[in-house]
Amino acid sequence: MISVIIxxxxxxxxxxxYAAIQAQNGAFSAVAGVDPFDSPQAYTCPVYKTLDEIKEQxxxxxxxxxxxxxxxxxxxxxxxxxxxVIGTTGLGERELKLIRSASEHVAMFQTGNMSLxxxxxxxxxxxxxxxxxxxxxxxxxxxxxxxxVDSPSGTALMLAHAVSSISPEDEELVFGRHEKxxxxxxxxxxxxxxxxxxxxxxxxxxxxxxxxxxxxxxxAFSKQVFAQGALRAAKFLVGKKSGLYNMxxxxxxxxxxxxxxxLENQAVVIIRSFAKEDAFASRVFDVIAEHGVFVDMIACSxxxxxxxxxxxxxxxxxxxxxxxxxxxxxxxxxxxxxxxxSDLTKLTLEGTGMALQHGVASQLFxxxxxxxxxxxxxxxxxxxIEFCVESVHALRAADAIREKFHIG
Numbered sequence: 001m002i003s004v005i006i007x008x009x010x011x012x013x014x015x016x017x018y019a020a021i022q023a024q025n026g027a028f029s030a031v032a033g034v035d036p037f038d039s040p041q042a043y044t045c046p047v048y049k050t051l052d053e054i055k056e057q058x059x060x061x062x063x064x065x066x067x068x069x070x071x072x073x074x075x076x077x078x079x080x081x082x083x084x085v086i087g088t089t090g091l092g093e094r095e096l097k098l099i100r101s102a103s104e105h106v107a108m109f110q111t112g113n114m115s116l117x118x119x120x121x122x123x124x125x126x127x128x129x130x131x132x133x134x135x136x137x138x139x140x141x142x143x144x145x146x147x148x149v150d151s152p153s154g155t156a157l158m159l160a161h162a163v164s165s166i167s168p169e170d171e172e173l174v175f176g177r178h179e180k181x182x183x184x185x186x187x188x189x190x191x192x193x194x195x196x197x198x199x200x201x202x203x204x205x206x207x208x209x210x211x212x213x214x215x216x217x218x219x220a221f222s223k224q225v226f227a228q229g230a231l232r233a234a235k236f237l238v239g240k241k242s243g244l245y246n247m248x249x250x251x252x253x254x255x256x257x258x259x260x261x262x263l264e265n266q267a268v269v270i271i272r273s274f275a276k277e278d279a280f281a282s283r284v285f286d287v288i289a290e291h292g293v294f295v296d297m298i299a300c301s302x303x304x305x306x307x308x309x310x311x312x313x314x315x316x317x318x319x320x321x322x323x324x325x326x327x328x329x330x331x332x333x334x335x336x337x338x339x340x341x342s343d344l345t346k347l348t349l350e351g352t353g354m355a356l357q358h359g360v361a362s363q364l365f366x367x368x369x370x371x372x373x374x375x376x377x378x379x380x381x382x383x384x385i386e387f388c389v390e391s392v393h394a395l396r397a398a399d400a401i402r403e404k405f406h407i408g
Contacts, residue, residue: 008065009033090150103244112158114229345394
């Protein structure tokens with residue numbers, strides 16, 4: 001169970017986070033709330049006026065308050081060594097600088113919007129910007145409820161920065177055009193704010209060209225989408241080393257590996273410590289191919305400057321034929337140490353997110369080490385990790401990996 005302190009618990013988003021925690025059936029626990037204002041709502045956790053009054057221990061802080069509270073949140077997180085999820089919007093450069101500085105000592109999460117849908121919108125906006133280029137003008141319109149204080153929204157700025165990050169030109173953010181009696185320049189990104197009613201949040205990005213308009217929009221109908229995003233961020237942040245994280249880190253961690261396949265009846269051949277200059281490695285695969293044996297995974301290592309070692313996997317039904325082929329070489333004077341292992345299962349972990357996230361192989365090794373499962377051979381690429389384990393442990397290995405990488 002992850003214990004949470006909610007800063008700004010009496011506000012609309014604070015109440016939404018509290019409600020989301022109560023609906024999690026024990027995955028999270030709200031151990032304390034902080035808010036200088038009173039609320040008619042009853043809470044199962046104590047609610048304090050200031051952070052310094054808190055007596056409870058927590059795993060993470062979730063902050064939905066106001067920018068002026070950010071320095072206190074940072075101070076408290078640093079003093080207590082507690083990671084913090086900063087969901088407050090309207091942050092200025094001063095607050096962002098404090099967050100960046102604090103992230104050198106404790107894990108910090110900050111984003112302009114906690115919604116997974118909005119973060120997908122950001123990716124689509126970047127794709128559209130890179131595709132359409134300077135032939136299209138960009139305008140951003142954001143609409144929120146009448147009680148929202150900051151303008152423009154943090155999400156609107158996030159979308160604007162998504163556009164400008166692609167453009168080769170220095171884009172100028174123009175906030176409304178009241179009393180601007182001049183034509184639009186080519187490098188403008190117009191940002192417009194609308195306030196009224198109970199609108200949770202709408203963001204529309206218009207790419208306006210000659211005779212056509214392309215719109216990428218997102219509409220939130222409940223604050224629960226942001227609350228759920230904040231809890232997902234909190235779960236991600238617990239146990240992380242110091243650093244500054246955002247929703248893209250959360251998404252890529254869960255999507256780093258999305259598929260797991262297995263292939264039984266595999267064997268591994270490891271040929272150790274043969275001389276480099278003998279061209280033995282190429283001869284091994286030549287002679288194996290001549291015997292009609294199909295080799296799958298191949299790995300090579302260099303124990304020292306004079307020798308090499310290679311390993312490869314194959315169907316165990318072809319193991320004896322492969323060994324006969326290799327023995328032909330050794331009878332011709334090639335010296336080496338040959339080891340084999342059969343009754344293995346090859347597991348293949350795939351995911352496009354591997355290209356975006358470091359440490360997937362490290363997480364895999366750690367997961368299997370906890371299960372006391374030995375890896376006999378492993379090869380990796382940008383989006384795939386293949387490895388062999390003893391078949392007797394294959395099911396347990398697969399279950400542990402699925403749990404670690406959230407694979408259904």
